[in-house]
Amino acid sequence: MTPISRGFRGRSRPDAPADRVPPGQYVTDDFPVLSAGPTPHTPIDQWTFTIDGEIDEPRSWTWDEFRALPSEQITKDIHCVTKWSKLDTDWEGVSVDTLLDGVNTEAEYVLAFSDGGYTTNLPLEDVTGGKAWVAFGYGGEPLDPEHGGPARLLVPHLYFWKSAKWVRGLTLRNEDAPGFWEQYGYHNYGDPWREQRYWGD
Amino acid sequence: MAGAAVLGRLAPLKWRVASLAELVDETPHARTLVLDVEGWEGHRAGQHVDVRLTAEDGYQAERSYSIASGPDDGKLELTVELIEDGEVSPYLVDELHHGDTFELRGPIGGWFAWDPAEGGPLLLVGGGSGVVPLRSMLRARPADVPARLIYSARTLEDVIYRDELEALGDDVVLTLTREQRDGIRSGRVDADLLREAGFAPAQEPRIFVCGPTPFVEAVASELVELGHPPERVKTERFGPTGR
Amino acid sequence: MEELDGNGAAGRLREVFALELTTARGQCTHCGNVGALGEARVFMDAPGLVVRCRSCESVLLVLVRGDDRYWLGAQGMTWLELR
Numbered sequence: 085m086t087p088i089s090r091g092f093r094g095r096s097r098p099d100a101p102a103d104r105v106p107p108g109q110y111v112t113d114d115f116p117v118l119s120a121g122p123t124p125h126t127p128i129d130q131w132t133f134t135i136d137g138e139i140d141e142p143r144s145w146t147w148d149e150f151r152a153l154p155s156e157q158i159t160k161d162i163h164c165v166t167k168w169s170k171l172d173t174d175w176e177g178v179s180v181d182t183l184l185d186g187v188n189t190e191a192e193y194v195l196a197f198s199d200g201g202y203t204t205n206l207p208l209e210d211v212t213g214g215k216a217w218v219a220f221g222y223g224g225e226p227l228d229p230e231h232g233g234p235a236r237l238l239v240p241h242l243y244f245w246k247s248a249k250w251v252r253g254l255t256l257r258n259e260d261a262p263g264f265w266e267q268y269g270y271h272n273y274g275d276p277w278r279e280q281r282y283w284g285d
Numbered sequence: 286m287a288g289a290a291v292l293g294r295l296a297p298l299k300w301r302v303a304s305l306a307e308l309v310d311e312t313p314h315a316r317t318l319v320l321d322v323e324g325w326e327g328h329r330a331g332q333h334v335d336v337r338l339t340a341e342d343g344y345q346a347e348r349s350y351s352i353a354s355g356p357d358d359g360k361l362e363l364t365v366e367l368i369e370d371g372e373v374s375p376y377l378v379d380e381l382h383h384g385d386t387f388e389l390r391g392p393i394g395g396w397f398a399w400d401p402a403e404g405g406p407l408l409l410v411g412g413g414s415g416v417v418p419l420r421s422m423l424r425a426r427p428a429d430v431p432a433r434l435i436y437s438a439r440t441l442e443d444v445i446y447r448d449e450l451e452a453l454g455d456d457v458v459l460t461l462t463r464e465q466r467d468g469i470r471s472g473r474v475d476a477d478l479l480r481e482a483g484f485a486p487a488q489e490p491r492i493f494v495c496g497p498t499p500f501v502e503a504v505a506s507e508l509v510e511l512g513h514p515p516e517r518v519k520t521e522r523f524g525p526t527g528r
Numbered sequence: 529m530e531e532l533d534g535n536g537a538a539g540r541l542r543e544v545f546a547l548e549l550t551t552a553r554g555q556c557t558h559c560g561n562v563g564a565l566g567e568a569r570v571f572m573d574a575p576g577l578v579v580r581c582r583s584c585e586s587v588l589l590v591l592v593r594g595d596d597r598y599w600l601g602a603q604g605m606t607w608l609e610l611r
Contacts, residue, residue: 293548293611294546294547295542295545295546295547295548297542297543298539298542333535333538335539391539393539394538394550395551396535396548396564396566396567397535397566498531520567521533521535522532522533523532524530524531524532524536
């Protein structure tokens with residue numbers, strides 16, 4: 085039985101309706117910065133976003149081309165596997181549906197890849213149909229490098245390690261292959277509502 | 286018998302219950318916690334402990350703190366600096382009452398530790414709360430081991446262990462980075478200060494540098510540029526939130 | 529984001545290793561640099577502990593703690609010498 089430290093509360097954890105908080109999570113007002121490596125700093129004139137792999141012709145956008153695409157404001161709850169959840173976060177980004185518009189592919193999986201070598205894998209259907217964005221804005225401001233700026237993947241219905249920071253593209257794949265954390269014990273799919281944190285959950 | 290040197294196998298680290306015996310104010314922003322810890326077996330100068338707090342709803346937070354007391358002091362002390370919007374330090378510095386308990390494990394760390402048997406001279410360079418493990422080393426030091434402490438603090442008010450360090454006279458060089466005070470040097474720890482106040486490479490000092498990450502990196506690379514072999518410069522980086 | 533060195537990881541590493549890791553020397557598979565893990569770049573505020581080569585930033589070691597098991601990835605080190 086772990087001893088309780090009298091009077092310790094940690095940071096304030098606002099009450100939230102149970103149907104907004106997945107099992108095992110604590111709600112926070114902060115936006116913790118978690119990272120597996122140093123913050124990359126790719127100059128914006130060298131930044132590109134690429135879709136390659138199982139696609140007739142890979143497609144790529146420069147930053148200016150990417151920012152010229154239609155974008156939207158999204159408000160979502162986000163859930164980190166380290167147990168914090170943040171409700172009603174405001175983002176601005178380009179829907180992955182827009183990026184995949186007109187793409188013919190038999191691929192069922194994507195591997196998102198980022199500056200610094202980070203990868204994460206997802207089923208294609210989990211980044212399409214209005215479920216995912218490449219986000220460049222947070223809280224009405226350009227996305228901070230600490231939080232993945234200039235752009236990160238945003239897939240709020242899965243644990244937030246799937247929302248790859250510093251994303252540079254998606255590789256369409258016929259077969260699934262684990263990304264960085266998925267190789268090291270984290271669940272291949274990562275549904276917070278089924279508490280799929282680790283292999284076998 | 287083939288060389289069967291005994292490897293330094295470590296006992297598994299278990300979480301122990303620590304209770305607060307005494308509180309000592311060091312500065313307006315730092316306090317030393319004197320602790321009773323069940324089963325505590327002692328430590329080497331420079332080592333740290335992990336502290337774990339559990340709230341009533343099960344929420345847990347863990348932090349690491351360098352051990353401030355010397356190995357022969359007979360008690361375990363941690364010096365905690367209050368971090369403005371921190372999660373754990375406000376609790377430890379402002380909320381903890383005598384007899385309150387939390388979990389602690391240690392001692393931890395083999396790299397950033399010094400035993401008197403290793404000898405000196407000892408060159409210790411600390412930034413802010415980086416002075417904490419260095420003070421443990423000073424307390425462990427026998428009289429015949431020369432030592433110098435170069436300590437960078439923001440203001441005079443932020444200097445921890447001021448009386449104890451003043452008693453060491455010229456062995457301690459203090460510099461203030463955000464304040465000018467008569468009789469005390471100001472400015473960062475730079476190559477000039479290290480050359481002037483530290484031991485020369487020819488004296489083969491054992492060097493320990495501790496503090497915020499950017500401080501440690503700047504000082505360590507200056508020391509190497511001054512000619513100290515990198516393997517004699519041991520570093521411990523505290524994150525931006527300090528420890 | 530907190531970037532620390534191997535000392536910050538020492539407690540977590542002792543949960544799985546019986547020998548001291550911060551004094552252990554290892555060779556980076558990517559750049560060949562040899563150093564003590566105490567000096568490596570450590571990222572702890574992550575879903576797991578990530579230890580990177582101070583010389584080239586490559587991942588040396590990853591340690592994830594689950595509820596009832598650990599995962600260790602160490603392919604970033606060609607060898608590791610522990611005492």
